[in-house]
Amino acid sequence: MKAEKDLFLAVDIGGTKIAVGLIDNDGHILAYNQDQTCQISPKEGIRQIINMLESLVDQQRIQIETVTAIGIGIPAVLEPESDYVIWAPNLNNWRNVDLKGALATYFKLPVYIEYDGHAAVLGEWWVGAGRTYHTLVDIIIGTGVGGGMILDGKLFRGNNRLAGAAGWFGPSTCIGQQDERPLTNGYWESHVSGPAVTVRAKKLARVNEDSAIVRLATEERLSSITLFAAAKQGDQAAQKLCNQVADEIGSGIANVVSMINPQLVILGGGLGSNCAFLLPRIRKFVDHWAQPFSAQSVEIVISALGSQAGLLGAAYAAILRSAED
Template identity: 30%
Template sequence: MAVGVDLGGTQLRVAVLRGATLLSRVGLLTGEDATPERLIPRICDAIRQALAEARVELGQVAGIGLGAPGPLNSQSGIIYSPPNLPGWENVPIRDILQKEFPVPIYIENDAHCAALGEYMFGAGRGSEDMVYMTVSTGIGGGIICKGRLLEGAGGTAGELGHMTIDLHGPRCNCGNIGCLEAIASGTAIARRANEAIAAGQGAELLAFARSLDEQTARQLHLPAGTEKESIERVNARTVGEAARAGIALARQILGEAARGLGVGLVNVIHIFNPRKIILGGGVMQLGDLILGPALDIVEQRAMKAPRSIVSIELAQLGPNVGLIGAGTLIYYHG
């Protein structure tokens, strides 16, 4: 058995696992004040609670794996300065946890963890050369080469979302211009929709968003209000629903994002020559609206030899991929 810890900017989840099977699961919000001083004690409490709910003693688990937003160094166990965890500057999280839990502890970039989880227990099983890409609020990735995770000199390899797709494209939060993340992520899709609405081109999309029933509006954070408030809150899921309803602007926006994703996939195929590319994350739940045009670009632009080898598939582990991936660190290093 293993303990998996999935640390995100808004949620903390902990589970006791046997392989990909969750024996217990504890979830909580990180809260607005998620400084290390406040959050690390909560991580420790959540680990103890997960063990208790699984009726497992610490000595019965092979170790603790923690997946966290990068940048981080998996070898030193230090989290540097993740954008969505303010105040986490050079935090030696592994050493801190080691004092509380005397078992092997490993930390890794959350996208790397997801890649390992899919490799061992999901869509990547049996494929020693694979790439995992998560397309969600941002875009991240992990590369498995000959059965080993490609980490790079400083542990930051696999930042697939920050390959340049458009030399003159939008500026990304990372500081680069034209990143895949700035073109094909959920954040990018929402930004393009809001820009179009603000420019007076999205009346039909805005009307569709306002027509969503009250329950859906709450889920999408689209409370009734002024036009300005609605503009600011249209998100990628809204665009996806509008595209399914046949709204032309929504389909155009998703088509552009999908083609950007396709170019990114072509780059991944040419650089890594993988047997499989596994696609996960919330944006991929849009299905053929995003996957179809992306695969068309792959067919048109990728060189025949590596294209004929690769299989592009959707991830299998669903919303628990972060937890399963974190627990997988124990099996991977063991």
């Protein structure tokens, strides 16, 4: 394989899966692979990343020296200047981990790490739904809930590189309000993330034995996607729960729209990318609760890149940051 364009290795680390890709500077994914995320320890997790990248390079029969840099998206708190991983709540025991140093030493390449929400919005802005926009917000609803923002044509990272950590929204809380769900990863995440919606769907299935949810999957395999499928088939109990989820998603988006006044809000992630049928309900909630002029002017769409947004964004982060070095 001849490297006619600059090549970048990209890694998208999630709580459930990890993906790697070889990507050129035009946003073409030349090779791709994914696996379940190793949750044994940071050391084993880094070993998994190295093995997956080496395998990808070997499969493409290229020399590592032809790669310009490695870009990584990870759901973690990062040290602002060094990319040092301070804490990754959805990765087991990932505290104070020098992921960048380990990979840079092993591959002898520059390594650039971004919070996964920032990587995803970079991907959408580069080659996805946000290509023609200068102020946009990407909300990723999957194993967790995160996000990222492009403000006036520039990625906004925030003081601690955590801008867009939407899972911590408290859109319907008030002083003294109690909630039975664990809030370790944030109030909004505890309600609308994939695992949270799955828990709610399982409770629904237990009290509605005739529900399409039960017919579509056993409880062990039941997921938010099963719930959505049941709702689309006309199951009233599933539709009621989906409407609740749509309103809760809309509540968070209404806050974003009122605060940021974006041109575009993108819904991505494993759950968010499957919310197209809920968009009318979400839109109605946003129109009712968000600042009226901001609500009127904003577009709300589903991710154009789906599960590959973070991977492409990790590559784009490496492109942008390597050009600055």
